[in-house]
Amino acid sequence: MRLTPRVLLTAVLAAGLWLVIGLVQRTRAGASLADAALAELPSTLVVLGVALLWVMLSERRRGGR
Numbered sequence: 139m140r141l142t143p144r145v146l147l148t149a150v151l152a153a154g155l156w157l158v159i160g161l162v163q164r165t166r167a168g169a170s171l172a173d174a175a176l177a178e179l180p181s182t183l184v185v186l187g188v189a190l191l192w193v194m195l196s197e198r199r200r201g202g203r
């Protein structure tokens with residue numbers, strides 16, 4: 139399993155989407171942006187890790203295309 143730019147970009151986009159959705163939900167509920175970002179950071183890092191593994195495994199299964 140290799141960490142290619144495509145794998146990294148896909149995982150970062152997934153984590154970024156997760157972060158943005160979480161920020162929007164928390165700020166609409168009344169939290170400040172800083173508090174919302176701090177609260178979303180741990181789950182965003184978990185999503186980044188899972189997405190990296192998921193994309194790397196799917197690239198391996200497809201033959202690295």
